[in-house]
Amino acid sequence: MRILIVDDEPGIRRTTRIAVETAGHQAAEAPNGLRALKALEDETFEAAFLDLKLGAEDGLEVLDKMLKAQPSLAVVMFTAYANIATAVEAMRRGAFDFVPKPFTPEQIRTILAKIEKTRALETRVRTLESELAAEAPPVDLESAEPQTQHALEIAFKAAETPANILILGPSGTGKSVLAREIHKRSARREAAFVTVSCPSLSRELLESDLFGHVKGSFTGAVMDTMGKVAAADGGTLFLDEIGEMPLEIQPKLLRLLQEREYERLGEAKVRRANVRVVAATNRNLAEDVKAGRFREDLFYRLNVISVLLPGLRDRPADLTRFAESYRKFFAERLGKKVTGFTPAVLNAFVGYRWPGNLRELRNVVERAVILCAGEQIDLCDLPEEFGSKPEPGIAVGARVTIDALEAEHIRRLLAISRNLEEAARTLGIDPATLYRKRQKLGLL
Structure with missing residues (x-):
């Protein structure tokens, strides 16, 4: 690690530097806050030792400026035994730890080992978070409904x-x-x-x-x-x-x-x-x-x-967007060129009840991407329950009411439209009218 030692006493800086370097780290020195901030501008440090009393300077003020310059910096405060309460205040402001004066080289090495362990854990957490993000589709907390x-x-x-x-x-x-x-x-x-x-x-x-x-x-x-x-x-x-x-x-x-x-x-x-x-x-x-x-x-x-x-069935305006998001994620993850869904698949999605909701949609799309032999997911790539007509009887010329036919048409159109406005344009009505129709037909 690169360690910055900030103290107005040359003897303290020298003693600390020796302890730092014998522990296998690199050290730089600064006699005051101004020089310390200049050092932070010029290069990156993993940790710093900072004296609470830098001559006329207030070490707490210098701490605030150092953490503003490099937020990830682990700052360890040097303090006399009489200033323990101030050291606690420094930790409240973001200091990593404090060492009371006089200190031994072993105390410095112990603190450095603690910083290394903490940094290793933070790195591990970031790695695990990245791995988890790679295993899961992006979270979508937006809705057109x-x-x-x-x-x-x-x-x-x-x-x-x-x-x-x-x-x-x-x-x-x-x-x-x-x-x-x-x-x-x-x-x-x-x-x-x-x-x-x-x-x-x-x-x-x-x-x-x-x-x-x-x-x-x-x-x-x-x-x-x-x-x-x-x-x-x-x-x-x-x-x-x-x-x-x-x-x-x-x-x-x-x-x-x-x-x-x-x-x-x-x-x-x-x-x-x-x-x-x-x-x-x-x-x-x-x-x-x-x-x-x-x-x-x-x-x-x-x-x-x-x-x-x-439930997903009650969010037809969101269904296609979710399915597209899952398709892109699994196609990239599996290294397959799968560019979209056939119209037959989108119609099947619209008519299906989705008892498992988003969790089921994710599984269906993942399976489809795996099985897809071409560039578009087709009905043959879906589970058997998607093979039959999803809503028997709801079709032009069937023995159904106009309201049922209109409801089915609106529901399917919403599923393949980017948003409510696009669906309204296709229907030739304004979005407010479409919203009222959905209320009347029980599609909200």
Whole structure:
């Protein structure tokens, strides 16, 4: 690493330089803040040692300027024992650590090893994030459907507040993707985003997963664990499919939401956690409350802001865009020249019910790209359920009402149009009229 040593005492600079270089790193020196900032302009450093007292200069002010010049710089503060409180303030401002004077070369080498380890972990995280991004299609949180647009607008406005958010919608509609985006747009974006899958564990294991446990609290509890509430402290706790949460655990979650308090399994000590809860479910929680399967007080505590993500069948204006996005992603990933879909495939997509929603569409398109022998995906590349006519009877000349025929025509046209305006132009009407027709025909 390149290390910058900023101290007004030549002896301190020399001693630190020797420790840095014997640890296998390169060192540069600066006697004051001005020279330090000039050095940061000229070259990149991974870390710096900075004295809190640089003659007449305030080391905290120099720290702010150095981090502004190179935000990724790991700055370690030199401080006398009497200035420990100031060193803590420096860390609050972004310093990596502090070393009290007088210090030993071993302390310097220990700090350097800590910086190296931290940088290696950060690099690993970036690598994993890149690998994950390469494995998944880009997230699309836009919509040409007014109902979905409105839902997303509510979610993104609420993201900036500390309010709990409840995301409703069928499985596969992107509820977990929206939850993560809410976290990214919140004031807690730098803290953890922690997911708890409520249906995946037994009652006892789910309670332990949430709140943690102490050794011996149940069979198999061989060591203390902190739980995901503690892991999410300061960040966002995402409760996926909360409608499946057992009734016995619901009062404890309510206590966490109301009082920010909880207890680990097998422990009487009250702990506190500052978490923002985002929950999601494909169930009708209001009906579950009436049936006694979900606590009414917990429902109202969670339901401060509710967002409904419609199923894919109810988003015909978005269907083709999603399919094209998946096609481009999988064609590039698989190294195949697949340039589009035949009209027959687009019509089949429009007529299909998509019970698995976006998750199913992704799988269908991935399969089609793999099997496609030409440049365009055709019906033979789709699963068998797409081979038959999707909506029997809804065709010109069939024994159906004008409204049914008009609804089918509008739905299919929206699916192959880039947006609402293009579909309206094709129909020869204005977008407002098209929107009213969709309302009347039940296409919203």
